[in-house]
Amino acid sequence: xxxxxxxxxxxxxxxxxxVPIYIDNPLSVAxxxxxxxxxxxxxxxxxxxxxxPAEPADIYKVGTIGEIAQVLRMxxxxxxxxxxxxxxxxxxxxxxxxxxxxxxxxxxxxxxDSEFDQTIALRDxxxxxxQAMSSARKFKMDKLRTVIQNYPLPAFVDAxxxxxxxxxxxxxxxxCAETWREKLIILLEQVNLLAETMKIExxxxxxxxxQMEKGRREAILQEKMRAIQHEMGEVDEEMDAENMRARIxxxxxxxxxxxxxxxxxxRMRTLSPMSNEGGLLKAYLxxxxxxxxxxxxxxxxxxxxxxxxxxxxxxxxxxxxxxxxEHIAVMKKTGKNQGSILCFVGAPGVGKTSLGKSIAAxxxxxxxxxxxxxxxxxxxxxxxxxxxxxxxxxxxxxxxxRCKANNPVIVLDEIDxxxxxxxxxxxxxxxxxxxxxxxxxxxxxxxxxxxxLSNVLFIATANTLNISNALKxxxxxxxxxxxxxxxxxxxxxEHLIKRAAHDTGWADQNIFISDDAIRHIIQNYTSEEGVRExxxxxxxxxxxxxxxxxxxxxxxxxxxxKIDDLLSVHKSVGLNKKIGFxxxx
Numbered sequence: 001x002x003x004x005x006x007x008x009x010x011x012x013x014x015x016x017x018x019v020p021i022y023i024d025n026p027l028s029v030a031x032x033x034x035x036x037x038x039x040x041x042x043x044x045x046x047x048x049x050x051x052x053p054a055e056p057a058d059i060y061k062v063g064t065i066g067e068i069a070q071v072l073r074m075x076x077x078x079x080x081x082x083x084x085x086x087x088x089x090x091x092x093x094x095x096x097x098x099x100x101x102x103x104x105x106x107x108x109x110x111x112x113d114s115e116f117d118q119t120i121a122l123r124d125x126x127x128x129x130x131q132a133m134s135s136a137r138k139f140k141m142d143k144l145r146t147v148i149q150n151y152p153l154p155a156f157v158d159a160x161x162x163x164x165x166x167x168x169x170x171x172x173x174x175x176c177a178e179t180w181r182e183k184l185i186i187l188l189e190q191v192n193l194l195a196e197t198m199k200i201e202x203x204x205x206x207x208x209x210x211q212m213e214k215g216r217r218e219a220i221l222q223e224k225m226r227a228i229q230h231e232m233g234e235v236d237e238e239m240d241a242e243n244m245r246a247r248i249x250x251x252x253x254x255x256x257x258x259x260x261x262x263x264x265x266x267r268m269r270t271l272s273p274m275s276n277e278g279g280l281l282k283a284y285l286x287x288x289x290x291x292x293x294x295x296x297x298x299x300x301x302x303x304x305x306x307x308x309x310x311x312x313x314x315x316x317x318x319x320x321x322x323x324x325x326e327h328i329a330v331m332k333k334t335g336k337n338q339g340s341i342l343c344f345v346g347a348p349g350v351g352k353t354s355l356g357k358s359i360a361a362x363x364x365x366x367x368x369x370x371x372x373x374x375x376x377x378x379x380x381x382x383x384x385x386x387x388x389x390x391x392x393x394x395x396x397x398x399x400x401x402r403c404k405a406n407n408p409v410i411v412l413d414e415i416d417x418x419x420x421x422x423x424x425x426x427x428x429x430x431x432x433x434x435x436x437x438x439x440x441x442x443x444x445x446x447x448x449x450x451x452x453l454s455n456v457l458f459i460a461t462a463n464t465l466n467i468s469n470a471l472k473x474x475x476x477x478x479x480x481x482x483x484x485x486x487x488x489x490x491x492x493x494e495h496l497i498k499r500a501a502h503d504t505g506w507a508d509q510n511i512f513i514s515d516d517a518i519r520h521i522i523q524n525y526t527s528e529e530g531v532r533e534x535x536x537x538x539x540x541x542x543x544x545x546x547x548x549x550x551x552x553x554x555x556x557x558x559x560x561x562k563i564d565d566l567l568s569v570h571k572s573v574g575l576n577k578k579i580g581f582x583x584x585x
Contacts, residue, residue: 003065004035005091005101007047007054012161012171013064015085015110016154019044024078031100032081036071043089043105046168056094056101062172065089065105088175111179114153122184123148123156129191130160133198153180157187166190225269241269244285252294257449261288284386287393288447292400296407296455299364301332306362313358314351315494316487320344320480324359331363336454341434343415343460343467346480349530352461355480356411359459366403369411370395372426376419381429383446393446396433396453407455415471416462427468434458434474482529485519491531492518492538500538504546506553511542513558520560525567541566 006021006028013019021044023029035042045063047054066085073079089105096102113119127144147159157180161171170190177183248261264281271278306328310321324342331337344352353369360367383394393401399410418426432438439453460475483491493515501508521541526533544566545556556562 001104002093002095002102003041003043003105004031004038005043005045005059005063005094005103006031007045007059007101009047009050010168011044012046012168012175013044013066013085014154014158014161014175015064015066015087016152017085017158018069019066019083019085021081021083022078023081024076026077027099029077029079030098032068032071032079034100036068036081041065041067041086042083043091043103044083044085045091046172056096059091059094059101060168060172061091062108062176063089063091063105064175065107108176109178114180116181119153119181119184122181122188123153126160126184126188126191129188129195130163133191133195157183160187160191164190164194241265244282244289247289248285251289253288253291254293254450257288257293257447260449261285280386280391284446287401288449290401291397291447291451292404292406293451295405297365297405301328301363303329303332309362310358313361313495314355315491316483317351317355317480320355320478323478324355328359328362331457337436337457341458341460341475343462343475343477344480345462345465345477347482347529348463349528349532350480350482351530352480353411353413356409356459356461359457360409363409363457365457366405366408367411368399368403368408369413370399371413372430373414373417374419375417375426378426378429379445381426381433383444385445386448391446394429394444396442397444397447397451400451400456406452407457409457409459412458412460414462415460416464416466427471431470431474434460434471483531485522488522488531488534489515489518492534496531496535496538500535500542503539504542504553506542506546510553510555511558512556517558517560517563521563521567537567 021032023032032042043063043065046060047058048060049055049058064085065087066083068081069084070082071079072081088108088110090108091103091105094101094103127148130144144156144159144163147155157174160166161174166174166187170186174183174186177186245262245265248258248265251258251261253261264284268278268281268285271281303325307321307325310324314321327342344355346352356369357367379394381394381396383397384391392398396410400406400408412430415430418430433442433453436454439456441450442453443450465472465477497511497513498508500506501511521537522534525537528534541558541563542553545558546553548566549556558566
């Protein structure tokens with residue numbers, strides 16, 4: 001025969017007790033009234049979920065059956081009932097009838113060993129352990145002693161379960177145990193576990209209190225130091241130090257960098273602002289605060305814009321520009337600087353460095369150029385220890401500081417011109433900088449903390465392939481060939497004339513020059529693969545024309561004859577310098 005089931009959210013009741021119940025849920029009220037009207041027993045059990053009403057699957061398969069001794073209906077619709085629990089039962093075949101849970105029950109037989117010495121000893125051990133914890137948790141020991149002295153063992157087990165707020169799963173295991181000794185053993189394990197947890201909490205609380213006391217002590221000492229500095233007229237320095245501390249706390253430094261900065265700040269506070277070491281520490285903290293720890297340029301990548309920028313600033317080089325756009329497309333897809341480091345190799349004047357600047361403009365990022373020609377000291381990259389006189393950060397950190405962003409485009413110019421001597425091997429530092437697996441934790445000797453360089457887009461340039469194999473392995477070599485005659489003419493028409501006019505003060509509309517005249521300059525006055533010398537000749541031509549026109553840029557048709565007339569003087573001056581003419585007397 002099925003019995004009525006009354007589920008509770010978080011309550012497990014042990015048998016042998018008289019339990020008062022307050023109910024305000026309509027379904028639960030209906031369950032008690034139906035059981036009372038039918039003169040039947042009711043099963044009190046717990047449920048897994050917090051929501052109500054529950055599903056049959058949410059109800060635990062173990063509960064406590066009892067008789068309804070009294071039912072009192074309140075004016076607000078709630079109900080007070082008293083249930084005398086009889087025994088623990090297994091519940092099967094749970095169903096819902098008119099919103100009321102019903103189920104088949106079978107009793108769990110519990111061996112009554114409550115009078116055994118071992119059982120009583122376990123009960124006393126649990127009480128003593130709770131007594132030891134009572135100072136921290138404020139357990140009601142008087143109530144527990146009253147239960148021990150005046151009530152049977154089931155009341156003691158139930159009182160401890162409710163007092164310790166034991167999890168429902170553990171309380172169900174206690175209810176299922178077939179002897180009181182087994183119930184008390186499970187209960188003792190939970191008491192001991194709670195005691196160990198309280199020890200850990202006490203240790204943490206003591207540590208927190210010590211830190212708070214240390215903080216109060218430091219605050220008192222700092223207040224005294226402020227008073228002393230006020231008497232000595234050092235209020236401005238004190239305010240500056242406090243402002244620096246606030247800046248450190250508000251900065252976006254990683255945790256290890258912030259700890260390092262606060263440690264150096266505390267050292268600085270103990271030193272006089274006029275001391276040498278105090279000044280060095282202040283300069284160090286200023287460098288730390290000026291670094292762009294978490295300040296990226298967040299402009300989204302637009303491939304159409306990137307292509308337009310490259311086409312507008314560079315004529316020809318279609319294959320090179322396509323490879324750059326492929327690299328940018330991968331960056332747009334992954335959101336990272338994926339792929340190899342690009343290294344542009346070509347003769348002087350073919351536009352290697354300006355390509356890097358155009359890439360920065362195409363990505364909407366800051367741009368910095370670092371010339372590596374003649375560098376032979378790795379401190380140029382890694383910086384100097386701050387204990388050295390004149391110590392400073394390396395050129396990479398300095399470039400990031402000037403950019404005020406942690407994801408700029410940095411062009412490493414003339415990478416093939418690096419040297420090596422007794423002061424160190426700069427190439428080893430550069431290998432770390434260009435390795436995406438290592439530069440996430442690049443450590444500058446001056447800052448002494450890790451900085452993430454993985455967001456920086458490095459681009460290298462070189463005139464020749466006189467580069468070590470290790471560096472070649474880090475980079476993708478892109479050779480930029482010299483310009484053809486037609487490409488030089490187009491570059492002159494689109495870029496060089498405007499640049500030369502700007503440098504000499506000419507108005508663009510006053511310069512008239514044909515393509516044949518441009519070819520004449522290229523064939524007779526330049527001998528290079530790039531266009532740098534061509535730029536110089538155009539500037540010299542306009543400069544000489546200004547001299548002939550008394551400094552006025554009158555409209556001028558630069559014919560071949562006109563060009564020869566203007567550049568012949570310039571060329572003869574250059575030849576005189578080469579063979580020793582023009583000696584000062």
